[in-house]
Amino acid sequence: MEDRIELLQGTLDLLILRTLQLGPVHGHGIAKAIQRSSEDVLLVEEGSLYPALHRLIKRGWVTYEDGASENNRRAKFYRLTPTGRKQVLVETTKWEKLTRAIARVLRPA
Amino acid sequence: MEDRIELLQGTLDLLILRTLQLGPVHGHGIAKAIQRSSEDVLLVEEGSLYPALHRLIKRGWVTYEDGASENNRRAKFYRLTPTGRKQVLVETTKWEKLTRAIARVLRPA
DNA sequence: GGTCTTCCATAGACATTCTAGGTCGAGACT
């Protein structure tokens, strides 16, 4: 296949949190949303997605309710908790700080 | 203890390659250079640095010669191979593609 | 009823970083 780009470790949580900022979405929908908004650059594997979601739940940043998808399939609609909502900002800031730092190193003096 | 920021997995190789673009440097010097040019945001632990360097050598992107440091200590001066020099561009492009993609996801529509 | 697709999930492999140790030698100080 083509140039698959692997996610950087630690970035998936942020991508998920940010996606959930727009409202409750089920797992499959999160993956599709990230793929779409990244213009097909980022492909979230299920084997990465669900462990990540469970991680976020464990940390109290995300919760879910059972429901039915647009296609009438059983689905869990994940959404941010109040803590999670704050955490999005923390994580976003951290990401920006980090990428700015890396950019400085990459930019040849 | 302040807000230690951990490196993202996969970014260290690029940081090292980019640092070596400026000329041969010994390990300790690489760590200091990255710390300095990132304005103390990125701290490269030795336990990450040396495995990374050996990885890059194994891939044929980096090589080294023995020499003496500014302080007259024994040191290995690491430098890019011709292949490594090309690889810097590849890795830089990948990084930019990835961060652009992530930025699109983070940017709320 | 059979098959496709959607949605959820996990086990195990893999890669990279960190923690926590250790070595060895140069220079400084006593």
Place this chain on the structure above:
DNA sequence: AGTCTCGACCTAGAATGTCTATGGAAGACC
């Protein structure tokens, strides 16, 4: 001479997070 610190190098093992591969359940569709 002895000892201390620091510079430079290194590794083992733990921790983390992603990927590969796989499976299951249930609705849709023929």
